Amino acid sequence: MTLEQMRKFDVDNRLSKRPVSVSMADETVKADSGMAAKRENGRKNDPQRTQEDILDVATEEFTTHGLAGGRVDAIAEKTRTSKRMIYYYFGSKEGLYLAVLERAYRKIRTLEEDLQLSNLPPEQALRVLISTTFEHDEANPEFVRLVSIENIHHAAHMLRSEAIRDLNVSVIETIAAILDRGVAAGVFARKADPIDIHMLISAFCFFRVSNRYTFGTIFRRDLSERATMERHKGMIADAVISYLKT
Amino acid sequence: MTLEQMRKFDVDNRLSKRPVSVSMADETVKADSGMAAKRENGRKNDPQRTQEDILDVATEEFTTHGLAGGRVDAIAEKTRTSKRMIYYYFGSKEGLYLAVLERAYRKIRTLEEDLQLSNLPPEQALRVLISTTFEHDEANPEFVRLVSIENIHHAAHMLRSEAIRDLNVSVIETIAAILDRGVAAGVFARKADPIDIHMLISAFCFFRVSNRYTFGTIFRRDLSERATMERHKGMIADAVISYLKT
């Protein structure tokens, strides 16, 4: 089987998951402009929705095939709009990829910020943070894959986007505060570097998702099983806590 | 800057690291066949060396650009031989990629097998194993990258290679033995799953290398610094040990 044949097989598989026909009735649901939209074969300009649609499809394409492997034509085909529109809104394949990447980062930032941990006792606060990280990576495999892809490209696109670079610093501050409180209260014996701790947590949660396929293949283990997930979640939490207490 | 321009820039950069002219004197060094090779513009058939050369170049190409991003023509150009030979020996781009992958796995298997840990006390044995894993990933970033790439492709190529699937099982047996001895001797309080422990160790060591660029970019930290490496090596060992002791 050639690479191209594999790809076609893949595409067919994906298509079979979603009905191909998009009901026109969906269009009438949206209530952007108050007036009833005239329906009969008329086009309704809706730039925001068009862009979102493109980004959705592009995210799946890039996370499944990588940046170089992702095809603009394939994206265009699965979009409600045309290839011309991709270039109209995003300028280039790379521009589209960058938009996908930025949107993925923007999405997780919002989730991570509203987490009130300062009034919890340090050990419990850390456990909540670890659970959140674990479940986030588990719930957003496409984000994990985009980061993997970025690393293959030496984070070249991330470097050019200030938006992304400035993120994630809040996590470190959160961890630093918890560690300080823990040491002050005498529950943590070790004064650890917050970035190191973040890495210890992140590495495990990330790896479970990013290396799911190779790990699963070699050790014949399904990492998405409920029981396995819960055991792993407990393990990384216990490991971090016991490390800090030693 | 377009994707293609970026790539060309990249290639130029890489080329500048190695002198382009390959001295013919190098050829006389090798002592494969005992007889003195006739030198004057004469060709010496050396299929093994030709294949190794192709694999070396292909490994760099694929680890730098991914499978879809890697260019057969680019590989051919940097090889002492021609594109024709790539297809002569490996049949297709995919065949070449698979050969690269299998060679990378074969290389690490040999390193992991001769590690005598059974006569060391359990805790020390585990520390040696963790050090070895850590240093292996650190020393073989191209292996780490190939595994990352395989995961993006859902481990599709690995699945088709029995050679690879059968590997890595020995590590689990080694860990299982250490854990058993530790529990028996009373130094480990917890009866942990050896595959889970392998994952805990592997995740951290792997992540440090695979996510070097994004992590380094976001937290402005150079993970290849000597001091950082040593601290991290100690951290993962302490974390695993303290986890088992709790």
Added chain:
DNA sequence: TAAAATGTACGAACTAGTGCGTATGTCAAG
């Protein structure tokens, strides 16, 4: 001389990107 190894040049298919014309919404003037 036969078989293995190698080089050159080429082609078919694919792929990112675009030229150009059309549709839609808005806003101001009549």
Added chain:
DNA sequence: CTTGACATACGCACTAGTTCGTACATTTTA
């Protein structure tokens, strides 16, 4: 309220360039 002007949104069909793979000729080895 209607009309027309203009910017934004959109689609078809095409191009220029790339990329994997191969046909064919040639050289080396045995």
